[in-house]
Amino acid sequence: MTEEFSARYSSVLKLGVIMILTRIGLAGAWLVLISGGLRLVIAFYVASLDDLAQAAMLKAQYLGSRQIGEIIDRTTIVMVCAIALGILAEISRSIHRKG
Template sequence: MFFTKLGRVIAWLLVILGGFRAVLAFAIATTDQTMGPRYLGSSSTGHAIDMSLLCVLIGVAVGMMAEISRSVAAKTEAIKQELK
């Protein structure tokens, strides 16, 4: 159960931070692209957008795995209670 909870926390962090970085990169891309290396840490805003959306997708995948793990654990617990 520890890894399920840890997976949920990591998933939320990846989604929130990746989304924030994507929004920041889009904002910089529409204003002044020379600020990109300073605030995003990457050579271009396009690269920052790609990496941040990848983080969001990885966060969604980790979140789905954590939800599957939680569902399987709940079913296993229900079966254990039924057998008693």
């Protein structure tokens, strides 16, 4: 009876950990996607400014010291990776529901 209980508890524990990791993956993907979107909007706003002094100040304050084009490129890549993480988490969720 102890072995049967141990086997059942082990499978339940594994499914619980997998579901927690799926939820963490989804939350992380949403967090990175939203923050990346905000960073992208700020970068495009700073790039559209005519006043170079104000653009330099805002870039240093909100985006760091890199060039605007590099910030937009890296943020786009990060957002694509967040979308991929979200897709993987959704696949994990659907496998968990079927199993």
